[in-house]
Amino acid sequence: MSDPASSLTREDVAYLAHLARIDLSDAELDHLAPQLAVILESVATISSVDTAEVAPTSSAVPVENVFRADEARPSLSVEDALAGAPEVEQQRFKVPRILGEEA
Amino acid sequence: MTDLTRLSAAALAQALRTGDVTSVEATRAHLDRIAEVDPAVHAFLHVDAEGALASAAAADARRAEGVPEPALLGVPVAVKDIVATKGVPTTCGSRILEGWIPPYDATLVKRLREAGMPILGKTNMDEFAMGSSTEHSAFGPTRNPWDLDRIPGGSGGGSSAAVTAYEAPLAVGTDTGGSIRQPGAVTGTVGVKPTYGGVSRYGIVALASSLDQAGPVARSVLDAALLHDVIAGHDPMDSTSIDKPWPSMAEAARRSDITGLRIGVVRELGGEGYQTGVQARFDDAVALLVKSGAEVVEVSCPHFELALAAYYLILPSEASSNLARFDAMRFGLRVSPENVAAPSAEQVMEATRAAGFGDEVKRRIILGTYALSSGYYEAYYGQAQKVRTLVTQNFQAAFDQVDVLVSPTAPTTAFRIGEKLDDPLAMYLNDIATIPANLAGVPGMSLPSGLADEDGLPTGIQILAPALEDARLYTVGAVLEASLEEQWGGPLLDQAPALAAAAASSMDGR
Numbered sequence A: 001m002s003d004p005a006s007s008l009t010r011e012d013v014a015y016l017a018h019l020a021r022i023d024l025s026d027a028e029l030d031h032l033a034p035q036l037a038v039i040l041e042s043v044a045t046i047s048s049v050d051t052a053e054v055a056p057t058s059s060a061v062p063v064e065n066v067f068r069a070d071e072a073r074p075s076l077s078v079e080d081a082l083a084g085a086p087e088v089e090q091q092r093f094k095v096p097r098i099l100g101e102e103a
Numbered sequence B: 001m002t003d004l005t006r007l008s009a010a011a012l013a014q015a016l017r018t019g020d021v022t023s024v025e026a027t028r029a030h031l032d033r034i035a036e037v038d039p040a041v042h043a044f045l046h047v048d049a050e051g052a053l054a055s056a057a058a059a060d061a062r063r064a065e066g067v068p069e070p071a072l073l074g075v076p077v078a079v080k081d082i083v084a085t086k087g088v089p090t091t092c093g094s095r096i097l098e099g100w101i102p103p104y105d106a107t108l109v110k111r112l113r114e115a116g117m118p119i120l121g122k123t124n125m126d127e128f129a130m131g132s133s134t135e136h137s138a139f140g141p142t143r144n145p146w147d148l149d150r151i152p153g154g155s156g157g158g159s160s161a162a163v164t165a166y167e168a169p170l171a172v173g174t175d176t177g178g179s180i181r182q183p184g185a186v187t188g189t190v191g192v193k194p195t196y197g198g199v200s201r202y203g204i205v206a207l208a209s210s211l212d213q214a215g216p217v218a219r220s221v222l223d224a225a226l227l228h229d230v231i232a233g234h235d236p237m238d239s240t241s242i243d244k245p246w247p248s249m250a251e252a253a254r255r256s257d258i259t260g261l262r263i264g265v266v267r268e269l270g271g272e273g274y275q276t277g278v279q280a281r282f283d284d285a286v287a288l289l290v291k292s293g294a295e296v297v298e299v300s301c302p303h304f305e306l307a308l309a310a311y312y313l314i315l316p317s318e319a320s321s322n323l324a325r326f327d328a329m330r331f332g333l334r335v336s337p338e339n340v341a342a343p344s345a346e347q348v349m350e351a352t353r354a355a356g357f358g359d360e361v362k363r364r365i366i367l368g369t370y371a372l373s374s375g376y377y378e379a380y381y382g383q384a385q386k387v388r389t390l391v392t393q394n395f396q397a398a399f400d401q402v403d404v405l406v407s408p409t410a411p412t413t414a415f416r417i418g419e420k421l422d423d424p425l426a427m428y429l430n431d432i433a434t435i436p437a438n439l440a441g442v443p444g445m446s447l448p449s450g451l452a453d454e455d456g457l458p459t460g461i462q463i464l465a466p467a468l469e470d471a472r473l474y475t476v477g478a479v480l481e482a483s484l485e486e487q488w489g490g491p492l493l494d495q496a497p498a499l500a501a502a503a504a505s506s507m508d509g510r
Helices: A010-019 A026-048 A078-082 B008-017 B023-041 B047-063 B109-113 B156-163 B181-187 B221-231 B249-253 B277-291 B300-325 B346-355 B359-371 B378-401 B423-431 B435-440 B470-488 B498-507
Strands: B044-047 B078-079 B119-123 B170-175 B190-195 B214-218 B263-264 B295-299 B404-408 B444-451 B458-465
Touching: A010 B359, A026 B300, A026 B359, A026 B378, A026 B423, A026 B435, A078 B378, B008 B023, B008 B221, B008 B498, B023 B044, B023 B047, B023 B435, B023 B498, B044 B263, B047 B119, B078 B156, B078 B249, B109 B119, B109 B221, B119 B435, B156 B170, B156 B181, B156 B214, B156 B423, B170 B221, B181 B277, B181 B378, B181 B444, B190 B470, B221 B263, B221 B444, B221 B470, B249 B470, B263 B277, B263 B458, B277 B295, B277 B404, B277 B444, B277 B458, B277 B470, B295 B378, B295 B423, B300 B359, B300 B378, B359 B378, B359 B435, B359 B458, B404 B470, B435 B458, B458 B470
Parallel strands: B078 B119, B078 B170, B263 B295, B263 B404
Antiparallel strands: B044 B119, B170 B214, B190 B214, B190 B444, B404 B458, B444 B458
């Protein structure tokens, strides 16, 4: 297991921001990286308790799968569904290119 | 003529029933009050005067038909801006959703409409409900009506300030780590986080899905109960919604007997780290509960000490995943990177999220991304989930001994705007007493316990009950409220400075 007390560097934060698809500026990295290191150091206290025999909890109440009848029912109209879209073309969401330019 | 904005929701409902006032009159009175004081308070991000007045007219017409009426028919309400309202802007306090108009209503909004409650508008909040002061709203902070230089709590500071400033008799909030209860404590109002699954999450923009819960914000325990009864109940659209009938919370609030009830004071939620006046008012309130016939003991919940750390791993993890939907493709903001010809979808995504999210949202998404990343998952997210189990077990052991638990709601009174803005850790500590309930899914209420001697600002007491036992909160809360108000000679809010004058002088000062 990795050492949970390991600190977060500016480079780590830049990489994580990329994974999270947030284009952080240099100024933001300068500002946020030290704050995140402090927060991480604080939450790392979580490792102080022995949980070898403890089961994890992922939800506040017991969750089981909920089924509903497989029946058609009214849903949003195409116009409503597209009303908030940044760009629309032919009743579709229009998005920027997803492949490289040479592709 | 009586000022309609000063009436409790229960009294206003009664006046509407007897025909002394109409919903249009009551709604207009609140809209006028908003116009008068909201430039200074900034509780609202959007006021829907037209929609509210149309609903009010419909409520009056419905009453005229004489069919059996819902209890709050015609009583206006404000709704936190994280809840989808069809045709009315919903921003979550974020630039990334600026101008977004939901094409559907959240289930709880549907219930408000069915109950004939005009929706006055959408209340301000920390961006995506991340914060304890409303300062993280992209559209500017809300101010505490007790002192306009101070925070109204968060994330639901808009809802708490709206009821405090008599801009709305009732409001809806959401509580992921204390966002209903802590604002209640610092504004001298009542806020309830129901049992997880009590109120449908359908149509509420998700922050941390396993923790989020909507609930009532009000000026009295009975008013909160009346609104709770409107919005709670099973909803097939939310797979975690509890499928069982709920007892009437309003009835529970009217029960007014706690003789023999066992109350546990949580040792770990008090003392060191709690402001003197907050602790003193809490101790006074506990003494009053004893006087009312309750049996008070101290209980220990040792793992509550780790609840904050667990929460700040679980919440960012869930949030980083939930907020991935803001990708500039189907709705919301789309920003193209500068100096890039024909940018890719990924580049647009990165530029949009950089421009559309504020600092706190970025911090938490990055923290969550880290906690979930390969190699660290077990040490952080996995360990946090296990601590969550320990916190839940602490609650179970405590509720084997007592019927409800109590603690101060927040460790301090309202702090000054700007004081903790760039110190995230100090900001997180505001939720230290409220977070355990979210981790375990149990219901919690905050109600005013008085004013701190050192600064004259409101303090709150928190009541916690076992899951599904929300009604206990209302019975205990109503009894305590009655004894406190007897001491104070009326509601605590009567001691708040007159806002119009305060607002005017504060505006002059700028």
